[in-house]
Amino acid sequence: MTGGLRFSWELRGSGWAACRIADGRAERTDIVSYCTDALSDLLHAVAGLYGAADSQRVSFDLEPAEVRWRLRRRGTDVEIIIYQFPDTFTSWNAPDDEGTRCWHSTQPRSTLGHVVTEAAEAVLRTHGEAGYLEKWGQHSFPSAALDNLRRLHQRDDACRHENCQVSADS
Ligand SMILES: [Zn+2]
Structure with a gap:
C-alpha cells in the first residue's frame, strides 16, 4: 500500500528524536534536536504539498549539523531529497547544492x-500530549498541524487505507 516507503519519528531521551x-x-x-519544532515543521511542509507551491523545505538541527529535506511535486509524485550540511549555524540560508545529497526517493x-500522518499519530498514541511536551521540552505536540495534514490527505489522496476513509458522518 505504501509502495515500500517507510517513515518513523521516535522520541529518544530528552529533546531528541530519531527521524x-x-x-x-x-x-x-537522523537524530534531530528540539532546538526547532521539528515534527511540526515536517507536518507543515508535507501539508504544503497539497497547496499551490511546488516545493517545500524543512530543516532539522542535529547540533551542529543541518539536515534539510527538499520536497518537490512532480505531478502526483513527490521527489524527496535530503541534504546534509556540517553546521546549522552557517548553512541555514545556504543553497541546497552546497550540502551533501545523502538520500533521495520519488514517491x-x-x-x-x-x-x-501515521508516524505522527503513533507518536501521539505512544506519549500523549503531556508526555510529548515533557520529552520534547520546548514545543507542544503539533496537534493542529497533524489534523490539518490528515484532513488534506483524506480529502485529496483517495487513500484506501482504512484509517484514511472519511466516514459518511464526518
Ligand atoms: Zn492514508
Whole structure:
C-alpha cells in the first residue's frame, strides 16, 4: 500500500528524536534536536504539498549539523531529497547544492502523506500530549498541524487505507 516507503519519528531521551525514512533501496536515520519544532515543521511542509507551491523545505538541527529535506511535486509524485550540511549555524540560508545529497526517493504524494500522518499519530498514541511536551521540552505536540495534514490527505489522496476513509458522518 505504501509502495515500500517507510517513515518513523521516535522520541529518544530528552529533546531528541530519531527521524527515519526508507524506501526499498536505502534508509536514512537522523537524530534531530528540539532546538526547532521539528515534527511540526515536517507536518507543515508535507501539508504544503497539497497547496499551490511546488516545493517545500524543512530543516532539522542535529547540533551542529543541518539536515534539510527538499520536497518537490512532480505531478502526483513527490521527489524527496535530503541534504546534509556540517553546521546549522552557517548553512541555514545556504543553497541546497552546497550540502551533501545523502538520500533521495520519488514517491506518490498519497504515500508520503500517509506515512507521515501515521508516524505522527503513533507518536501521539505512544506519549500523549503531556508526555510529548515533557520529552520534547520546548514545543507542544503539533496537534493542529497533524489534523490539518490528515484532513488534506483524506480529502485529496483517495487513500484506501482504512484509517484514511472519511466516514459518511464526518
Ligand atoms: Zn492514508
